[in-house]
Structures are given as structure tokens and as C-alpha cells.
Amino acid sequence: MKRYILPSALVLLAACQTVPPAAPVAPAAPVAAEAAEPPPVQPAPGQQWLYGSAEARIAMVQDWNAIAAFVETRAANRPNASVVLAPGATAEAADFLPCGDKPLAAVFDADETLIWNLGVTAATQRMGKAFDLETWTAWERTGAGKAVAIPGAVDGLARIRAAGVEVIVNTNRSRETAAGNAATLRAAGLGDFVHGSTLFLRGDDGGGSGKDGRRETISQTYCVVALVGDQLGDIADLFNARTLTPPARKAMTANPAFDQMWGNGWFILANPVYGPSIAGSMDEVFPADTYWEPPGPN
């Protein structure tokens, strides 16, 4: 279909995700001085759903209620094992770290788990980009007050803290912007987080964006009863092996040893806007055995 796409369709694209409204779609030919204004920037469909819809608000409230209820149950019935996989664990040998008598904690990703990054997402959309590293870094430093708590998160964290469980953030925001990151969480009403104590950042160890090392550091002090994020890397790094195709990655989460953990200590919140979940070819997203065409006209 693309080979037939018309300039008018390209103009419409200006309202989509990655194309600035004016530059790339403007025809090379001169236009009249009174040319129509470019169409307004529009949110991407995923942004409309996640940040704009009643349905996504509800999905978040449901999830946060479930997370809080689960942690309350664990606080009332202390487990022997953490929900953090032990080093070297696999689907075939899914060992978890022991808890001993350590105090309980719940560990959360920040972006699109505790907060919705509205300010920077709108700014990047207006720029006609999907992501811009320089803009994102500025956001980590200066975005406090322009990100909002995800619906249900403030009440959920209050319930978790009231149950005597420490709330800890393990995020791939940078150690370099620690002050801005803590300010962003505080301004969203989520509490005061202390770097190295209740706030763990990319750069805190040599693990890069992998979070296993930070989970192990947290586990030296705490028994972790819940891991919550919008991406599998918030649960365990093994899900992010680069060799995994989207179908293989999905199949790995359905392994019985792992599958019984979802909603039962491991929690994933919907984020169709960005991240490793937005991937896959037609063949990977639509399995061959579901191939269908409408019947012909006769």
C-alpha cells in the first residue's frame, strides 16, 4: 500500500508520531503565501490510550489495587523466599533468594510504573520525535512537577507503607540526575526517596541498564515481596537476552516456573508507548496459523 501513498497522506502523517508538522512533509514546490497551516500535532495512538483514556486509568487503578492487596497479604503472612531470582536462576531452576529475617520491601520501576512522563512525552511529540536523549536527560534534571503519579499509585503506596513494607525504586534514570529524579517522585506525591537507600539508579553499579545487580544490593537489606514494572527487565534481566525474538520472549514468561509469579509477586503494568514490548514483524506478532484473508467476491 505504501508505494501508492499520496502527498496528502504524508501531510496527515505529520500528525503522527515521528514527523515534525512542517519540515519533512512540505512539498518542494513553492506554495502560495496563504497556504494552509500544517495540521496540528496529534498524540500517537498509544499515547492517547495510556495517558488520555478512561480505560487505561481504570487498568492502572485495578493493577494498583491488586498490588497493594497482594503486599498487604504478604505483610500479614511473611514469606520464606523473596521474589527476586537467585543469581544463575533459569526457567528450569527458578530459585529465589532467601528472606531470613530481613524487613520487607516492595520494589518499583519509576517511569510508566509510578509516574507518567507527560511533560517530556508531549515535548518530544511536538518535536516530531519518538525519543531524544538530550531532551530526556534534561527531563530527568528539570521535570519535577510535570510528571504525574499513575492513577492508583499514591493510594497503593500508602497502603503498602501502612502495612510496614518499605517502598524502593529501582529505575534506569541516571545516577547523574539523582536529585532531579528524587524531586520528580516527590513532586508527584509518591514520597521522599533517598539515593542508595530507597532509590537505585543506572550507574550505581557496573550493570548498565541491567537491574539484577541493584536487585541483589537491595536484597542484602530487604526481603522483596513484590517487583513491579512496565517491562520485563523490572523483574529479571534474563528476560532481556538479546537473542530472544518477541515470540520466544513471550514464551519464556509462560514457562510454568515463571507463569505462576504474574500477579503473585511479579506485576507488569501496561505501557504501549515505548520499550522492548514494542517490537516484532508481522510474522512475529500474527502467528502463521492465524493467517486469514476475506473470501473473494464470487
Added chain:
Amino acid sequence: MKRYILPSALVLLAACQTVPPAAPVAPAAPVAAEAAEPPPVQPAPGQQWLYGSAEARIAMVQDWNAIAAFVETRAANRPNASVVLAPGATAEAADFLPCGDKPLAAVFDADETLIWNLGVTAATQRMGKAFDLETWTAWERTGAGKAVAIPGAVDGLARIRAAGVEVIVNTNRSRETAAGNAATLRAAGLGDFVHGSTLFLRGDDGGGSGKDGRRETISQTYCVVALVGDQLGDIADLFNARTLTPPARKAMTANPAFDQMWGNGWFILANPVYGPSIAGSMDEVFPADTYWEPPGPN
């Protein structure tokens, strides 16, 4: 869903979904006869997330476990009131239908609630369209076996039936294609549904795509303990008033009388692919008080 999307928006969506980011910036100038082949069709980002990602599979499993657990609890502790709003109910007077001694039922939407419509979604994507009514109608007739049960749904329905609760489908698939719709649900492993008894379709009454009338019909026989869908119209038609902007629609779901129902008899599953949740301008999706720009270079 269709009535919420303007034709212009459909064109826009089609362009958004089918043209990879690189395409619009390619020069329009003619190229040599041996021009490169058109880029392959790609799934839209929302399709990649929902149908392709591990994260969405997990979100569905979590939701379905929560739905089944909730219904089991209700079956063990019979409620006095249904979760179907009484005629004329509002946020200020959120009355529910009485249950009497009627048998219990859970009521589900079909599309993107019980089944993922993989066959037709891929076919429509290959056509370069967001939606095509003729193709969709053919899908209702002939798609059996090419839609799949949503992860967690087969197990969830088994638990609900084992608890003695009837499973009923209330869908906007057409009465005209009743046989194909029942065959599609059966082929997906979800059970045998009987039109007029456990399967209710658009056209069964004069309510068009509104589902309140069908919910009242079901409630003449059953005490409904759960309503489950991917859109607010699966819960109550009042959420679909055409005068509601996306922010007003969202705010309505947060009214205390309604907010306590989410995850507690009313359940919404994520669907960022289509429907009334995919709407809203920049100002509607990104509230003014979250406006942010990166600081200037100096």
C-alpha cells in the same frame, strides 16, 4: 467503536499505522526503474504491544486471574445486588439492579476481551487500513479458528464455570452473523454459546451498539456479578455519551460511586489498538499543567 472515529481520523490512523518512520522523509522525486522494493508491512505499535509482547500477555493473565478470583468470591458469598446499573442510574445515584434469587452470571464482551482478532487485524494491516467494514463482516462469518483466546481467558472461564456461575457474552458482533460468532468463540476454546441464551448480539434489540438493553435482558434471568470488557460501553452506556470529551469521560469513571467498582465487579482489559479509548488532542491527552520544554542551550 466506529461511531467515535471520524473518517478523517481513520485516514490518519491508517497512515500512522502502515508507514514506517523512515518513509515520510524519503524524497518524492522519481527513482530509477530498479527502485527498491517497498518496505515490508509492519504491525502498528499498539498491535506489537497487545498481540506480540510478553508484557501484554502478562497483563492479560494478571487480569484474568483477578476476574476469576473475584467471581469465585462472589459465588461463595452471594451478593444482594447485581453489578448492572439500574435504568436511569447516574454517578450521583448509582443504583444497581436487585438480584433476588436468580442464578449468578458473569458477562463478557467478546472482541479483545475473550478473543484476540489476529486474522482480520493482520489482513486489514496488510491492506493498509485501520478498519474495513466489509472485511470485518466477512471475518465475523468466516474467521473461526483464526482468532485466539486471550491469555488467561480459557483458564479463567473454567474457574468461573466451576464456581457455578454462567458465562454470558454480550458483544457488538452482529446478529446477522450469529453462527460465525458462536463458531469463533468455540474454535478459540471458550465454550459453546447459544444465541439468545448465553450469546447476545448487536441487533437483538433496538439499542444499536448500546448494550444496556441487552444487559437488562440478561438481568431478567441472572444476577450479574461481573461485567468485563475492553471499553466502557461494556460496563454501562452512560460512559459513551457523545458529549463527553476524553478528559470528561475519564473523570466520570473516577467518580467515587463508579471508582470503587473497578476490579470489584467491573473489569477493563487493555486494548490500545482500537476503540473509543484511542482519542484526544494534545491538550486533552497532556494536561496544560504538565507542559514542559527542555531548557535552552545557554
